[in-house]
Amino acid sequence: MKPKSLVDIGDYNKEDILRILKSAKEFKNNPNLDLLQGKVCASLFFEPSTRTRLSFETAVNRLRGRVIGFSDSATSSSTKGESLKDTILMVGNYADLIIMRHHLEGSARYASEVSPVPIINAGDGSNQHPSQTMLDLFTIYETQGTLDNLTITIVGDLKYGRAVHSLIQGLSDFNPIFNFVAPDEMRIPEKYKLLCDKKSIKYAEYIDFAPEAINSADILYMTRVQRERFTDLMEYKKVKDSYVLYNDMLSESKPNLKVLHPLPRVTEINQDVDDNPKAYYFQQAENGVYARQAIMCDLLGIKI
Numbered sequence: 001m002k003p004k005s006l007v008d009i010g011d012y013n014k015e016d017i018l019r020i021l022k023s024a025k026e027f028k029n030n031p032n033l034d035l036l037q038g039k040v041c042a043s044l045f046f047e048p049s050t051r052t053r054l055s056f057e058t059a060v061n062r063l064r065g066r067v068i069g070f071s072d073s074a075t076s077s078s079t080k081g082e083s084l085k086d087t088i089l090m091v092g093n094y095a096d097l098i099i100m101r102h103h104l105e106g107s108a109r110y111a112s113e114v115s116p117v118p119i120i121n122a123g124d125g126s127n128q129h130p131s132q133t134m135l136d137l138f139t140i141y142e143t144q145g146t147l148d149n150l151t152i153t154i155v156g157d158l159k160y161g162r163a164v165h166s167l168i169q170g171l172s173d174f175n176p177i178f179n180f181v182a183p184d185e186m187r188i189p190e191k192y193k194l195l196c197d198k199k200s201i202k203y204a205e206y207i208d209f210a211p212e213a214i215n216s217a218d219i220l221y222m223t224r225v226q227r228e229r230f231t232d233l234m235e236y237k238k239v240k241d242s243y244v245l246y247n248d249m250l251s252e253s254k255p256n257l258k259v260l261h262p263l264p265r266v267t268e269i270n271q272d273v274d275d276n277p278k279a280y281y282f283q284q285a286e287n288g289v290y291a292r293q294a295i296m297c298d299l300l301g302i303k304i
């Protein structure tokens with residue numbers, strides 16, 4: 001039997017998500033434990049990362065596990081032509097768990113099908129980023145006290161943003177209302193609208209960064225335009241500055257609003273927002289450590 005992996009946020013149902021969030025809360029209260037002592041976690045990053053890789057590695061270190069891997073695939077034998085299958089089979093001989101980011105959509109699913117150890121998808125192209133969603137849900141719960149019945153406004157690159165795709169799916173059993181704010185070129189893909197329809201989730205699409213989309217929101221989820229997914233740089237330049245959030249745009253927002261962003265930020269949140277108590281993106285990134293501790297222990301069957 002194949003080990004359980006986290007490839008797609010849909011691999012975890014509502015009960016699973018709530019279990020992980022409960023563990024993440026316990027790890028936030030006490031992140032330094034010896035739960036991964038004797039375990040080796042492989043961190044294979046075929047694409048650049050700051051937060052995901054370092055928060056996973058911090059999570060392992062704080063639980064007394066060991067990390068192997070690479071942060072630049074140019075230093076791996078994939079440059080000599082080694083297939084992803086062979087890489088995963090080899091690393092599966094060395095490690096108890098594999099965290100992988102790859103530019104190809106579906107690569108994590110494929111890896112999970114050949115791997116002898118659990119795979120955590122740390123982002124596969126513009127498809128999914130489920131561990132990001134787990135920390136996003138943890139942060140939403142932490143700031144709102146619930147995941148249910150919230151209005152979530154998602155702004156920016158909804159076409160290529162894998163964090164957005166996973167978040168919509170991850171919230172889909174919690175009766176959200178979505179506002180999707182994107183230029184025509186980066187509208188939310190049809191499959192996520194179909195998911196909303198199937199689950200009777202209300203949503204509205206905006207092209208303008210309309211005040212009503214900000215002022216009705218409990219969570220304002222900003223995203224950057226994913227330059228690395230564009231084949232035509234002119235197309236990227238055309239849309240890269242579509243939306244910028246300034247502090248004064250939050251003046252009529254709900255008292256409980258929190259501004260989130262998976263980061264990295266480029267220009268879409270002006271730095272004058274950073275000191276507003278509604279800005280919560282750096283705390284959100286910190287929560288990545290606790291959510292990832294919870295995910296790894298869950299996959300390895302380790303109880304806190």
Ligand code: CP
Nearest residue numbers: 049050051052262263
């Ligand atoms: N949010 C996120 O995935 O950031 P990194 O690309 O820095 O890992």
